[in-house]
Amino acid sequence: MTARVIDGKATAAALRERIAGEVVRFRDAHGRAPGLAVVLVGDDPASTVYVRSKGKATLEAGMESFEHKLPADTGEKELLELVDRLNDDPAVDGILIQLPLPRHIDADKVLTRIDPDKDVDGFHPLNAGRLAVGLDGFVACTPLGCLKLLRAERGDLSGLNAVVIGRSNIVGKPMAQLLLAESCTVTIAHSRTHDLPAVVRGADIVVAAVGRPEMVKGDWLKPDATVIDVGINRIEAEEDGKGRLVGDVDFASASVVAGAISPVPGGVGPMTIACLIRNTLVSAARRHGFSLPEDL
Ligand SMILES: NC(=O)C1=CN([C@@H]2O[C@H](COP(=O)(O)OP(=O)(O)OC[C@H]3O[C@@H](n4cnc5c(N)ncnc54)[C@H](OP(=O)(O)O)[C@@H]3O)[C@@H](O)[C@H]2O)C=CC1
């Protein structure tokens, strides 16, 4: 049996198209486009690539993109002052501070300085709390994108056993909260979990957000499970001299057992970016009392 491959790229493209249509309506009503400010400190090559693709997606959706590229030695005070200016800028609906930040900057302090109602990354503790208690806020883009893929694949998720591997604040924890809100029975696994393969074997849904290349093997899976691979791991050059990107799931063995599986690349990554522009539109709409389709 071969798993269905969950096409995140196509799902993301369809979502971005719907967003672009709503952006046209928003502009007609309010005379301006929603705006996203992205702040990059330093010149980490992976971060530079991500920031570029976020800017491109923003413009393609008909939104305004404000990129702030700061040198690696930017002081914390200077960055906090920029956040304050963006918080006060009426053209800015969403603020994203690209992570990781250089070590001399306290990331928690900076993220907590963002106006929670412009926090389209959903990283502010107030938005984490809103998610935990079921209030409207912003949900982190990667777990939100994973949920959209799961809903498209499985429909109603209630009663399903879900195992989330990883407990970070930006992926694992919010993913578990979202699945709980869908009435899944949720297990959160992490580096101290005993017998991880046995835990995973009980899962109808597996979300792997670990950062370990191809760790989850096919023989860990329950037949027909739906597998969402969040991992983005760059593997060093092989004999052809080119590096390649792999997930946290061993695609070759997993795709023989799973019912459906998201690939890397082309799975969760494109959904993350689509959800970022979705959250930016939602932010603009909330600020202006503009109504959007429920299921966007
Ligand atoms: N596609 C996308 O849009 C995005 C992809 N990513 C990718 O997702 C992955 C996870 O990211 P992130 O959550 O930020 O990573 P973190 O490093 O913050 O968290 C990793 C989690 O995995 C757990 N873990 C580590 N080793 C094991 C193990 N051997 N067995 C079980 N659990 C383990 C850790 O456990 P413990 O807490 O005990 O240390 C931790 O909770 C990375 O590959 C990252 O690149 C991240 C963000 C967006």
Ligand SMILES: Nc1nc(=O)c2c([nH]1)NC[C@@H]1CN(c3ccc(C(=O)N[C@@H](CCC(=O)O)C(=O)O)cc3)C=[N+]21
């Ligand atoms: N404040 C903040 N918010 C983030 O959301 C955030 C961040 N910082 N720091 C880094 C991680 C990582 N991340 C990705 C986004 C898109 C792809 C993506 O589009 N990946 C493509 C492949 C891209 C490639 O080839 O490198 C894919 O999976 O198909 C991957 C990873 C967002 N992150």
